[in-house]
Amino acid sequence: MKRDKPKYKQIIDAAVIAIAENGYHQAQISKIAKQAGVADGTIYLYFKNKEDILISVFQEKMGVFVESLQEIISNGESSTEKLSKMIDNHFNVLANDRHLATVTQLELRQSNKEIRLKINSILKEYLKLLDEILIEGMLKGEFNSTMDVRIARQMVFGTIDETITSWVMNEFRYNLIETAPKVRNMLLNGLKG
Amino acid sequence: MKRDKPKYKQIIDAAVIAIAENGYHQAQISKIAKQAGVADGTIYLYFKNKEDILISVFQEKMGVFVESLQEIISNGESSTEKLSKMIDNHFNVLANDRHLATVTQLELRQSNKEIRLKINSILKEYLKLLDEILIEGMLKGEFNSTMDVRIARQMVFGTIDETITSWVMNEFRYNLIETAPKVRNMLLNGLKG
Amino acid sequence: MKRDKPKYKQIIDAAVIAIAENGYHQAQISKIAKQAGVADGTIYLYFKNKEDILISVFQEKMGVFVESLQEIISNGESSTEKLSKMIDNHFNVLANDRHLATVTQLELRQSNKEIRLKINSILKEYLKLLDEILIEGMLKGEFNSTMDVRIARQMVFGTIDETITSWVMNEFRYNLIETAPKVRNMLLNGLKG
Amino acid sequence: MKRDKPKYKQIIDAAVIAIAENGYHQAQISKIAKQAGVADGTIYLYFKNKEDILISVFQEKMGVFVESLQEIISNGESSTEKLSKMIDNHFNVLANDRHLATVTQLELRQSNKEIRLKINSILKEYLKLLDEILIEGMLKGEFNSTMDVRIARQMVFGTIDETITSWVMNEFRYNLIETAPKVRNMLLNGLKG
DNA sequence: GATGAATGAGAATTCATTCAT
DNA sequence: AATGAATGAATTCTCATTCAT
Numbered sequence A, B, C, D: 001m002k003r004d005k006p007k008y009k010q011i012i013d014a015a016v017i018a019i020a021e022n023g024y025h026q027a028q029i030s031k032i033a034k035q036a037g038v039a040d041g042t043i044y045l046y047f048k049n050k051e052d053i054l055i056s057v058f059q060e061k062m063g064v065f066v067e068s069l070q071e072i073i074s075n076g077e078s079s080t081e082k083l084s085k086m087i088d089n090h091f092n093v094l095a096n097d098r099h100l101a102t103v104t105q106l107e108l109r110q111s112n113k114e115i116r117l118k119i120n121s122i123l124k125e126y127l128k129l130l131d132e133i134l135i136e137g138m139l140k141g142e143f144n145s146t147m148d149v150r151i152a153r154q155m156v157f158g159t160i161d162e163t164i165t166s167w168v169m170n171e172f173r174y175n176l177i178e179t180a181p182k183v184r185n186m187l188l189n190g191l192k193g
Numbered sequence E: 001g002a003t004g005a006a007t008g009a010g011a012a013t014t015c016a017t018t019c020a021t
Numbered sequence F: 001a002a003t004g005a006a007t008g009a010a011t012t013c014t015c016a017t018t019c020a021t
Helices: A006-022 A029-036 A040-046 A050-074 A078-096 A098-110 A113-140 A151-168 A178-189 B006-022 B030-034 B041-048 B050-076 B079-095 B098-105 B115-141 B148-169 B177-192 C006-022 C029-036 C041-047 C050-074 C079-095 C100-109 C113-139 C148-169 C176-189 D008-020 D029-036 D042-044 D050-072 D079-094 D100-110 D113-139 D147-167 D174-192
Strands: none
Touching: A006 A029, A006 A040, A006 A050, A006 A078, A006 A098, A029 A040, A029 D079, A050 A078, A050 A098, A050 A113, A050 C100, A078 A098, A078 A178, A078 D079, A098 A113, A098 A151, A113 A151, A113 B098, A151 B148, A151 B177, A178 B148, A178 B177, B006 B030, B006 B041, B006 B050, B030 B041, B041 C029, B041 C148, B050 B079, B050 B098, B050 B115, B079 B115, B079 B148, B079 B177, B098 B115, B098 B148, B115 B148, B115 C113, B115 D100, B148 B177, C006 C029, C006 C041, C006 C050, C006 C100, C029 C041, C050 C079, C050 C100, C050 C113, C079 C100, C079 C113, C079 C148, C100 C148, C100 D100, C100 D113, C113 C148, C148 C176, C148 D147, C176 D147, C176 D174, D008 D029, D008 D042, D008 D050, D008 D100, D029 D042, D050 D079, D050 D100, D079 D100, D079 D113, D079 D147, D079 D174, D100 D113, D100 D147, D113 D147, D147 D174
């Protein structure tokens, strides 16, 4: 399996760095290959084409979020606790990898519609887990049981996304992790009955 | 002043249509010119370059939001009322112009970092007015007086933005205006002390 | 109409020279453009893609053969006379344009199947006229009235083609025009009843 | 001698199949290797490079024609008889191996000038035997003693070649062997004094 | 002011060949 | 002898911008 070979992850990581440092449209295959320390042609032994690299980057990295979130959900705690941990986790991962934050919040959004659709379908898995937490909280009475789940999810994700994108656009000038509790409180306030 | 001449707005409107119908990367100057009914070269009598068109599109169209919001603010009402009206206005304008919604929520975000930074600085004017409402509400005791304004603003804007983007991505399948009151309630809940 | 503009023919002629001098696979667009004295991009104002150039080359040049042949046929003479003139004409045109001979006999045959199929359908028009002459000659009793027209046509065309290809492959070492009468006599001998 | 090892012929046969089924330009080394059941690198233990394979294919397969023709010539019969047998043999071999017919008549002709020149020099041996028959026939008075041997040879070979190529291009739709006698009669008619 | 023909820089991908195992 | 992962050179086409008319 290609995905298990060391060069696969090596190229994925090189792509994140190359895109973060050069920008989406300036991250040519040759730059990614150079960053990965392989020949241009070697890229094509592991990826079908450039689009495949970009989607794989998102998939591999998003996988971390999903796995963390699954673990958080499986631990029997209150929905409030789960949502808090989800928010903290989201902030932590990106606060600790500015290259990745730049790529997911700014650069990858410059991709064409086809790639963005595929990225979105990967994102859906994450949002489905978020929905689970919200619905559970509504049933348990922790969150407003009459709210529209879709809109609640859009508020939670939209707020997180906007917060992190602003942090990236402001060139990481402030401490992102410190804002997490504030975001958490405000969102929980909005969700409560 | 070239911005007053009829062809200026003609080209702006043509750009919105061309981008909405063809997508950002497929909206070549020749397509915009054709849509506007002018020659390619004529575009350059009114705009410095393609980037200038895109930024001008955002600027001209964003102006509508800013003007409406200024009027809303100047009417002496409660901050809650002002925020509600701001949200309703934002939803209404885009619900009534799907081309514009597609362009602002999806297509223009595919532009490169440089253009996006300029777009963001135009957006700042709008966000500053939003901040005014929030601060006023905090002082008047309508909103939680201890909250971080920046985060509150990011929640309000992020939620609106995510909601509308989802609507566009779901190809306008549901009635956007109907969701406005739900979004409003949830946000006001999050802001209240 | 593009085909009437001077640059259209200019590029066609440049392509013949570039292909003859560099070989099919070494006749890059940039070489053709340089030979034509235009920019690479200009090529694409007149031709859809490289394949379009190659097919157009054949079409334009083959047109000369077809037109000459139509004129020959329309002149009321014996079929023997018509066939003789057709053979002479074929030899004359290529003997007088070695670049063209190289391109049609050697280089263009390196093209892929798709292009070759299109070239062949252009060639069909020429072969149909040849068939007309043969059938007329059979009816008039000048040629063997029991022969298979397809095979007769293949003998005539195959012999001409092989003769000229050999001349090109032997680097034009002998006088092609001098061989025309001998080819003519031998073919007429084969066709007679 | 590497040509005696079983893998040598195995690769040659694999090349014929790979080229016939995929086309000249799509018959990559990897496809030939797969068809032959060996690794890509193994090819290079038996052939210097790809060009060497293609030339060897022609050489090995052409050898069959040459041997048959030598046998035909050595049997003391009339030149007419020899030529007839030569034509029949040529048609028979290709009619019975459509892969080979496709490769020699269509695909191998897409090779570059260099390879085609080498292929031609291999073909010369065959054409020399054809010349022998023709000259003998001229001396014996069976063929027109004043004709130009080169042109006679080009007529014979050109006609055969064109006939078979048409058959391949028409996707073997008609029975090639049945056309052999007609071709033979027409050619003999052309050659006779 | 308006036109539109001409320009030319820039990048993904393939595949014959090598060589360490 | 046999393997197959890795190499890296090489080329078409697009499209923002210009400028002579």
